[in-house]
Amino acid sequence: MEDREIKSIIEAGLFAAGDPVSLKDLCSVLDMDQKDVLPLLKEMKDWYNYERRGIQLIEAEGHYQFSTRPEYYEYIQKLHTPQRRQGLSQAALETLAIIAYKQPITRAEVEAIRGVQSDTAISTLIEKRLIQEVDRLDTVGRPILYGTTIDFLKYFGLSSVKELPDILEKQISYLDENTR
Amino acid sequence: MEDREIKSIIEAGLFAAGDPVSLKDLCSVLDMDQKDVLPLLKEMKDWYNYERRGIQLIEAEGHYQFSTRPEYYEYIQKLHTPQRRQGLSQAALETLAIIAYKQPITRAEVEAIRGVQSDTAISTLIEKRLIQEVDRLDTVGRPILYGTTIDFLKYFGLSSVKELPDILEKQISYLDENTR
Amino acid sequence: MPYSVKLEVFEGPFDLLFHLIEKNEVDIYDIPIADITRQYLEYLDELRFFDIEVASEFLVMAATLLHIKSKMLLPGKEKAEQEEVDPRQQLVERLIEYKKYKDVTGELRKREEVCQKRLFREPFPLGDYDAHDPFVPDVDVSDLCNAFVQAMRRYINLYNDDYNLRKSLEKERISLTDRINHIKNIMRRVGRISFKGLVEGCATRANVVVTFLALLELVKGRKIVIEQAFNFADIIIQKRDSKGRK
Secondary structure (H helix, E strand, O other): OOOHHHHHHHHHHHHHHOOOEEHHHHHHHHOOOOEEEEHHHHHHHHHHHHHHHHHHHEOOOEEEEEEOOOHHHHHHHHHHHHHHHHOOHHHHHHHHHHHHHHEEEEEHHHHHOOOOOOHHHHHHHHOOOOOEEEEEEOOOOOEEEEEHHHHHHHHHHOOOHHHOOOHHHHOOOOOOOOOO | HHHHHHHHHHHHHHHOOOOOOHHHHHHHHHOHHHHHHHHHHHHHHHHHOOOOOOOOEEEEEEEEEEEEEEEHHHHEEEEEEHOOOOOOOOHHHHHHHHHHHHOOHHHHHHHHHOOOHHHHHHHEEEEEEOOOEEEOOOOOOOEEEEEOOOOHHHHOOOHHHHHOOHHHHHHOOOHHHOOO | OOOOOHHHOOOOHHHHHHHHHHHHOOOOOOHHHHHHHHHHHHHHHOOOOOOHHHHHHHHHHHHHHHHHHHHHHHHOHHHHOOOOOOOOOOHHHHOOOOHHHHHHHHHHHEEEEEOOOOOOOOOOOOOOOOOOOOOOOOOOOOHHHHHHHHHHHHHHHHHHOOOOOOHHHHHHEEEEEEEHHHHHHHHHHOEEEEEHHHOOOOHHHHHHHHHHHHHHHHHHHHEEEEEOOOOOOEEEEOOOOOOOOO
């Protein structure tokens, strides 16, 4: 193999691995000796540095890994901040999905479907103005019935909850009709 | 900023993001216009390809992301043992092909072309996020119109639906009217 | 054994027809319909259908083929009239349409294979973010849809079909029901009681609250009326008569 190809394989391997990869593993993948691979790793490292590329090759105790170059940190942070800020936890997303499709629905019903307590998720969603109290169930205890808000529609680009995609029966394999 | 530096920032940003990043977000991070960033992205893409680097820059509907180059898959597999992804079933792929070329299209129209029921295939494709509901037909029953997603483009390494291989044009085109 | 192909490999009647056309190396625009129909039926004979819906689709095509065949055998009475339509035409058109996508499928399969060899990396974990920024979800409707499907699936797997949500609710509130019944009994027996008298026997604050809720329920259900002479005075609870009056 040409040096160029070997370097590309190393690059691809380190990229996909994410975690540090040992020189030993690299050599066994390439079926090459350490003494032949090491100079190439050195060349790669220098080359990324020399060009002040966005990524750099870092080494620690015979393990190699790509990282971003520290001087670009501010940009990366800027790129990521909105994305991270926008996150809904999986629990919140799931709770929101159930409320959206089953509304109006009580907390107890959401919890029965999810199989876990959901008060934190519900508080979060209320706080983010994605759900609200829409009514009370007309039974003993008069538990709160939750539904989605106008903001919810706005965020998801819907003009009405009727626009939520139909869930095909087969997707769930058995469509639960006995919850209401 | 020099072009080199901009490219390095893009590289660092896409590397750190992992997920696809929109051109819009890149531009806002760089505080630059799309018309100035686009040529650089093009240069980067070409450059990775030309050097047959381990990573490549892929694009789908204005979203950019790094992936490894397919030709090094066998090596990476040894290093990384990524779980083997299963391809689509023939039925799902055939259904997807029809939806891709005929979008927006209803399930009934797909079935007319395929000559067989296609609801299972359609559910699978929705679940894999390769197709989505894009609209409703304004007729009785308001049947769902399906179209492809950005994930579809990514799945087949296309940057836009316009890029779909123009097999259809090569085929006899005088029949096009009889499906709608 | 040239016919060792099983039906399962065919995606549908069109697929099978194409197989036959290719195998016989005939012109798609001039299908020897009698021949192809015979071979199509032979295939069907060899098969045991497990999926009745798929089977019916193959059978519908068989009927279509037989119909075309019969049309072609008939000495055309109207043949003299204008230009005659080939009975095979519609079928051929649909076949060609289907073929277009079948070809595309092959191309997509190739691309799929290559693209599955691309690997991506996980996003980098970054430091804390500012939670006070305006909220815009990074999920879309399809995420919502998927989350719902996942949740329902898990729920169904977990509890099977006949788990009743409402049941669990009622169990939780059973003391309130008891309380309502208790008050109803008092009303039936006495017809009138003060709130103080009602809550005197309550051991906990929760019990008082439940009693109060029970009263509200009964008021709403027009079973009782309540009166209070002035602020902080004792509340008098009275039974309503059947005409809805005191």
